Amino acid sequence: MLKHHSPSTGRPTKIAVVLVVLLVITFAMGSCSPGGYPGPVESITFGTVLLEPSLPLFVAENQDFFVGNGLNVTFKIYDVGLNAATGLVNGEVDMASPVAEYVMVGKIFDSRKIQAIASIDKVDYAFVIGRKDHGIEKVSDLKGKKIGVVRGTILEFQLGRFLELNGVNPADVTFVHGTLPQSASAIANGDVDAVMSIPPFTTSIQKQLGTNAALWSAQNIQPFYSLVLADAEWIKQHPKTVERFLMAMKQAEEFIINHPDEAKDVLRNKLNFSDEETARVWAQNQFLLSLDQSLILAMEDEARWIIANDLTTEKQVPDLLDYIYVDGLEAVKPNAVNIIR
Incomplete structure (x- = not known):
């Protein structure tokens, strides 16, 4: 005798299980990076400037390297690195770059608890124009x-050094402080x-100015370092975030090296540079992720200059190694760390 089977009661259960699994996957995908990073997405507010040393940041944004490393980066734009660093110490942003090493030394003398996690560019592009x-x-x-210059920046330091090296006492000139656009208008x-x-x-x-311009390269082949800064306590609380950010910078560095034409397009589109201006950028910048001993030597030299010119009440050069965080870069690109400790 044939037995008649009633519809399976297991079918609705299987459907329910499948729906639950799909919901879990959807939630997981929504809370993780679409670029493949398996963990939760973390948001960073980042202070930067619309100048050529920021190219690695522009590339990382354009190529979704931040997203791919689980970072949601929101940029806050400043006019110069000094003000980006000030925004950092005032709590306006979590990280800031590019900030020149001279600016960092000034913040250290102001007792600011900041650290550099890397340099993303070395650049030789400052000029005195008369x-x-x-x-x-x-x-x-x-x-x-009368010479126009931005107060408190590495340009002011380098101007003083340029004058001294060429036999002109900085006390014998008048520094006229203003923004970069204001200085440009003033000389014009x-x-x-x-x-x-x-x-x-x-x-x-x-x-x-045309032929009325007298022009001198002002850096004496000493590059400016474009540092990435963060609050020391923030770094302590977010070491993996620092590593993911530096991984995005490493990917940007590799993209600039391996795909220069595409990287130049990013620069042209972001800063509205001409082909001629873009070619100059490639000649004057080294977009490399690093922490070099030469950085420490430059900072020590700048610290001595600040002390000698009574721009701080401090009388001793601090131990600058305390303000360099090497663990992140050592984890991401160990051969880029060349600091004697």
Whole structure:
């Protein structure tokens, strides 16, 4: 005798199980990076500037390297690295870059608990530009002149050093402090005799002055380091976040090296640079992730200069190694760490 089976009561149960699994997967995908990072996405507020040393950041954003490492990065734009660093110490952002090493030394003297986790660029692009119609043909002619420069930045330090190396006492010139755009306007209008500046402002100044411009490279082949800074306590609480950020920077570095044409497109689109200006960037910048002993030596030199010029009440150079966090970069790119400890 045949037995008649009633519809299986297991079918609805299987469907329910499948739905639960799908819901779990959907939730997991929504809380993880779409780029493949298996953990939760973490948000970072990042202070930066719209200048060429920021290219690794632009590339990481453009190529989704941040997203791929589980980071949701929101940029807050400042005019110069000094103000980005000030935003960091004021709690406006979690990290800041590019910040010149001189600015970091100044913050250290101000007793700020910050650390550098890497340099993302080394650049030699600062120039002193003088007006020939103001009697400036050679560096010694800068004596007694007014020179526009941004206060508290590495440009002010490098201007002082440039003058000293060329036999001009900085006390014998007048520093006129203003923003980069203000300095550019001041020399174009003849309100100052010279300026210490960087691209793209130096490019526009040269075009405006034409043959009336006297031009000198001001860095004496000493590059500026474009540092990534964060609060020391924040780093202590977010060591894996630091590693993921540095992995995104490593990927950006490799992209710039292996895909220069695409990287140049990123720069042109972000900063509205011409082909000529973009070619100059590649000649003057080294977009490499690093922590070098030469960075420490530069910072020590700048600290001594700050002390000698009474720009701090401190009398001793601090132990700058206390302000360098090497663990993150050692985990991501160990051969990029060359600091003697």
